[in-house]
Amino acid sequence: xxxxxxxxxxxxxxxxxxxxxxxxxxxxxxxxxxxxxxxxxxxxxxxxxxxxxxxxxxxxxxxxxxxxxxxxxxxxxxxxxxxxxxxxxxxxxxxxxxxxxxxxxxxxxxxxxxxxxxxxxxxxxxxxxxxxxxxxxxxxxxxxxxxxxxxxxxxxxxxxxxxxxxxxxxxxxxxxxxxxxxxxxxxxxxxxxxxxxxxxxxxxxxxxxxxxxxxxxxxxxxxxxxxxxxxxxxxxxxxxxxxxxxxxxxxxxxxxxxxxxxxxxxxxxxxxxxxxxxxxxxxxxxxxxxxxxxxxxxxxxxxxxxxxxxxxxxxxxxxxxxxxxxxxxxxxxxxxxxxxxxxxxxxxxxxxxxxxx
Amino acid sequence: xxxxxxxxxxxxxxxxxxxxxxxxxxxxxxxxxxxxxxxxxxxxxxxxxxxxxxxxxxxxxxxxxxxxxxxxxxxxxxxxxxxxxxxxxxxxxxxxxxxxxxxxxxxxxxxxxxxxxxxxxxxxxxxxxxxxxxxxxxxxxxxxxxxxxxxxxxxxxxxxxxxxxxxxxxxxxxxxxxxxxxxxxxxxxxxxxxxxxxxxxxxxxxxxxxxxxxxxxxxxxxxxxxxxxxxxxxxxxxxxxxxxxxxxxxxxxxxxxxxxxxxxxxxxxxxx
Numbered sequence: 001x002x003x004x005x006x007x008x009x010x011x012x013x014x015x016x017x018x019x020x021x022x023x024x025x026x027x028x029x030x031x032x033x034x035x036x037x038x039x040x041x042x043x044x045x046x047x048x049x050x051x052x053x054x055x056x057x058x059x060x061x062x063x064x065x066x067x068x069x070x071x072x073x074x075x076x077x078x079x080x081x082x083x084x085x086x087x088x089x090x091x092x093x094x095x096x097x098x099x100x101x102x103x104x105x106x107x108x109x110x111x112x113x114x115x116x117x118x119x120x121x122x123x124x125x126x127x128x129x130x131x132x133x134x135x136x137x138x139x140x141x142x143x144x145x146x147x148x149x150x151x152x153x154x155x156x157x158x159x160x161x162x163x164x165x166x167x168x169x170x171x172x173x174x175x176x177x178x179x180x181x182x183x184x185x186x187x188x189x190x191x192x193x194x195x196x197x198x199x200x201x202x203x204x205x206x207x208x209x210x211x212x213x214x215x216x217x218x219x220x221x222x223x224x225x226x227x228x229x230x231x232x233x234x235x236x237x238x239x240x241x242x243x244x245x246x247x248x249x250x251x252x253x254x255x256x257x258x259x260x261x262x263x264x265x266x267x268x269x270x271x272x273x274x275x276x277x278x279x280x281x282x283x284x285x286x287x288x289x290x291x292x293x294x295x296x297x298x299x300x301x302x303x304x305x306x307x308x309x310x311x312x313x314x315x316x317x318x319x320x321x322x323x324x325x326x327x328x329x330x331x332x333x334x335x336x337x338x339x340x341x342x343x344x345x346x347x348x349x350x351x352x353x354x355x356x357x
Numbered sequence: 358x359x360x361x362x363x364x365x366x367x368x369x370x371x372x373x374x375x376x377x378x379x380x381x382x383x384x385x386x387x388x389x390x391x392x393x394x395x396x397x398x399x400x401x402x403x404x405x406x407x408x409x410x411x412x413x414x415x416x417x418x419x420x421x422x423x424x425x426x427x428x429x430x431x432x433x434x435x436x437x438x439x440x441x442x443x444x445x446x447x448x449x450x451x452x453x454x455x456x457x458x459x460x461x462x463x464x465x466x467x468x469x470x471x472x473x474x475x476x477x478x479x480x481x482x483x484x485x486x487x488x489x490x491x492x493x494x495x496x497x498x499x500x501x502x503x504x505x506x507x508x509x510x511x512x513x514x515x516x517x518x519x520x521x522x523x524x525x526x527x528x529x530x531x532x533x534x535x536x537x538x539x540x541x542x543x544x545x546x547x548x549x550x551x552x553x554x555x556x557x558x559x560x561x562x563x564x565x566x567x568x569x570x571x572x573x574x575x576x577x578x579x580x581x582x583x584x585x586x587x588x589x590x591x592x593x594x595x596x597x598x599x600x601x602x603x604x605x606x607x608x609x610x611x612x613x614x615x616x617x618x619x620x621x622x623x624x625x626x627x628x629x
Contacts, residue, residue, distance in 0.1 A: 200490050207489030208475075208482055208500070215465045215476045222463035224447035225425055226456075227480025227543050240486070 028187045039299070040183045044255060046295040047190035048248050051197045053275040053291040054284065055244025058201065060273065061282035062210060063237035064217025066126040068269050069113070069133025073242035075140060075264035076109055077102035077249025082156040082259055083149075095162045099250040106246025107239040109136075114238030118231055121220075133269055140261040155260025162189060162254045170257075186255055193251060197244055201284055204240070213237055214282070274327075278334055280341025289343050298323045376439070378403045378547055378578050379424075379455075384433030384443075386416075386423055386602075393419045394602045397433070401547065406569065406579040408593035408610075410586070412622070415599040417582045418460055421551055424580075425457045426450040438546060451480055454546035458536040458553060460582070466525035470516060470535050473524050474507035477542025510538040514568060530561040537568070541577075548572070549580040554588055566592060590614065598622070 031039045056070045080102035084093045113132045117125050144152030161170035161182070169189060170182040204210045212233050215223040224230050253259050271294065279290020305319045317325075334342065377400035386394040393416050401407040409417050422428040424435060426447040435443040442450050456477075465473050482503060488496035511517045514534040519527055524535060533553055540548055553569075554562050562585065569592060573579060583589045589596065590610040598606040598613060600622040606613050613619055 203490045203492065204486065207496075208479055208484045208503075209486055209489055211468070211472055211476050212479050214468060214472075215479075218465035218467055219463050221427065221447075222459065222465065223476070225427070225451065225459075225463075226477055226539060227448050227451040228476070229446075229448045236486070 024191060025188075028184045032184070037181075037183065040181075040187060042296060042299055044183060044186050044190055046292045047187070047194045048252055048255070049272065049275060049291040049295045050194050050288050051190075051244055051248040051251075052272050053279070053287045054197050054201050055241045055248065056272050057241075057276050057282065057284070057287045058204070058213070058244070059237050059241035061276055061287065062205070062213040062217065063234060064213075065117075065234060065237060066122060066129070067238075067241070068126045068130035068266070068273065069136070070129075070241065070245060070272055071264045071266070071269040072113070072133045072136035073106040073110060073245030074249040074252070074268070075136055075261070076106045076242075077246030078253040078259045078264070079140060079150060079156070079249075080105050080246070081250035081253040082159050085160040085254070086156055087158050088151060088156045092160055095160075095250075095254060099247060102250040103243045103246040106242040106249065110238040110240075110242025110245075111235050114235050118234055130266065130269070133266060137261050137264050140264070150261070153261060155258060155262070157258045159253050159257045159259065161257065162186075162251075169254075190251060190255075193247065197247070198284060198288070205284065209233070209236065217282075274331065276341075278331065278342060280343045280345060283341065283343060283345035286341045286343035286345065290341070293342075297326075301326065376403075377401060378405075378438055379580070380434075380436040381420075381424070382434045382436075384420070384423060384435065385431045386419060386428060387431055392602050394423065394430075397599070397602075397604050399597050399604065399607060401578060401580055403546075403578050404573065404576065405594045406573055406581060406592055408589045408596040409580065409582045409599065410584075410589055410596060411599035414601075416602040417599055418551055419602075420599070421457060421549055421582065424450070424549065425455060448480065451543055451545075454544075455549065456540035456543045456545035456547075457549040458533070458540055458551055460551040460555065462532050462536055464524040464532055464535060464539070466523065468524055469521050470511060470524055470527060470538075471504075471507055471520040473535055473539050474510050474542045475503055477510075477539040478503040478507065480543050507538075507542060510541050511535075513541070514538045515564065530557050530565075533557065533565070534568070541572075545577070547578045547580060549582075551582045552584060553581070554583060554585050562588060 028040045028043060031043060052070070052074060055073075056067065059065050059067045059070070081095075081098050083089055084091045084098045084101065085095065086092075113129070117128050120128055140150045141153055143150040144154075150156070161168055163169065167173070168182075169185045172179055172181045173185065174180075212223070212228045215226065215228060216230055216233060220230055252263075272291075275290035275294045276287050277290070278294065279288070280286020301323045302319045304317075304322055305315050308315045308317065338344070379399075379401040381400070382398045384394055384397045385392070397416075397420060399407075409420065411417055419428065423430045424442075426442070426445050426449065430443055433443065434441060437450075437453050437455050440453055442453050442455065445453070465476060468476070482499050484493075484496040484499050487493070508517065508520065511520050514537055516527070516531045516534050516538070519531060519535075524532065527535060533555075537548075537550070537553065550569075554565055557565060566588060569579060569581075581589070581593065593610055595608060596606075596610055596613045597604055598616075598619050605622055606616045606619045608616075
């Protein structure tokens with residue numbers, strides 16, 4: 001009876017999983033057919049932001065360290081990719097070598113920037129990390145003289161797309177009788193990395209390390225008195241978060257083909273933080289949801305311009321302004337009515353899992 | 358019984374009969390002009406329940422914080438099982454075998470009772486990021502072992518039914534028990550309890566007393582700060598009395614309760 005029940009449960013779980021996989025595989029085609037090519041590009045960007053938000057979620061959501069300079073690691077990953085895979089230095093290393101390098105350098109900087117902040121908490125930590133984020137951006141902006149390392153505000157252009165042998169991901173290819181454009185192929189590549197990041201996040205959350213992070217968030221002194229080396233675990237959180245940021249940065253550089261310091265400003269850090277807060281801090285599905293919604297929403301709001309023109313014959317509120325307005329209202333509303341986020345963490349799921357195991 | 362398994366000595370060395378487990382010698386701690394601890398010396402022997410009493414502000418919790426590495430001390434020496442532990446970080450003190458609870462309960466509020474105890478296993482487990490992500494066989498074994506021990510400890514302190522409730526939603530007395538379970542999960546030699554009976558009703562106190570006696574019977578050494586004189590007198594093998602940061606008496610409950618200095622400083626002022 002109970003084994004039949006659990007078999008049933010396993011089967012329904014696999015069914016859900018299969019449907020989800022099919023949905024994710026078909027998504028770019030459905031979106032392409034229904035909304036147009038530009039929305040497929042947005043899907044790619046949404047996946048990048050899911051990776052970034054999950055990375056920051058480790059630092060902010062699990063370990064409870066308010067980091068406002070997270071975009072620095074995104075920038076580092078992107079610049080490492082650009083340096084090693086563009087005409088800027090004449091290097092064209094393959095992406096499978098460059099991406100891990102970028103992620104590793106970002107992790108190193110995560111530790112370097114995390115180390116001086118170990119004694120800080122809350123607001124003070126936020127201000128210092130904000131400063132670090134800006135320092136990195138300003139460095140990137142100015143490192144074009146005397147030796148031109150970053151090409152300054154002009155940024156680095158003609159960055160190599162992801163290439164596997166002669167298979168160029170930015171070109172269209174005919175596969176299985178269908179035409180896959182570069183944007184579609186990029187979607188699958190990003191999806192692969194996103195799934196990897198989700199997988200790592202999930203495994204870490206339910207582990208000795210993840211519990212230690214949450215313990216530090218809940219009560220740092222009690223955590224230390226319970227045998228947790230708070231210094232090492234905080235640094236580990238910074239490093240893990242930065243790794244995901246660096247990975248997303250490398251993918252971003254290959255996708256855009258062009259990067260400049262402008263892409264990595266404070267607003268970007270705040271956006272990623274908003275995704276986490278809005279979706280549900282420390283809760284993986286919530287963070288994914290927040291990242292997708294906040295990436296797609298501004299685009300969706302662009303349609304309001306057309307509606308206004310059709311309705312009134314004139315655009316009264318610029319969609320860009322409307323976006324910030326709605327954004328602010330949404331954040332205030334979430335803080336007031338759903339302070340734990342739109343999809344807050346429920347413990348129930350894990351309770352059941354434990355009862356079974 | 359699983360009792361001996363629950364508290365193996367972290368160092369693995371057996372105790373030489375009379376060597377003290379905890380030796381505090383000449384410990385001083387001042388906060389600005391306030392001498393919170395002056396020349397405190399005491400010894401706690403293996404298997405004892407050692408009580409630390411004194412009026413409010415006598416320095417009991419300060420001494421606990423000094424022992425467990427939360428405060429650095431100005432002068433003096435603290436040895437646990439012969440190892441010097443003064444000046445060490447809290448997690449290092451815990452690794453040496455000294456676990457504690459807090460006067461104002463400090464649980465991980467948004468974690469379940471089970472998870473709280475699992476955090477206690479952190480110090481005695483080793484899995485890292487790679488093991489956790491790949492679920493390597495070693496990690497799985499360690500995790501299964503930790504869960505089994507955590508469930509056993511929850512049962513032991515009598516709150517097995519709350520395993521999957523958030524710590525913050527537990528009744529007050531059970532939160533205190535959970536804190537003890539979390540401390541026990543770290544496999545201490547010496548467990549320091551800061552007012553474990555505070556805020557408990559008589560029934561909860563009686564149950565706590567039973568639990569502490571059981572832990573002692575299993576070979577654990579206890580250091581206890583407590584205000585409830587009746588509980589302390591009935592439970593402790595020996596006591597030290599602090600007043601204004603000075604140790605004014607030490608001995609069996611009987612001796613201490615007859616000491617005129619203690620009566621003057623502490624018992625005499627109270628309406629007993």
